[in-house]
Amino acid sequence: MRDSDKPAASEGAVKFIEGNPAKKIIAVPGRLVNIVV
Numbered sequence: 001m002r003d004s005d006k007p008a009a010s011e012g013a014v015k016f017i018e019g020n021p022a023k024k025i026i027a028v029p030g031r032l033v034n035i036v037v
Contacts, residue, residue, distance in 0.1 A: 009012060013035070021037070024036040
């Protein structure tokens with residue numbers, strides 16, 4: 001992911017995560033973060 005894409009990705013994820021506890025977080029360093037709500 002380019003640095004210029006990070007803020008947009010973060011803002012898009014916030015609307016799904018906000019108010020919901022994360023059940024599972026899967027992180028692949030330097031590649032992706034998957035959050036199960």
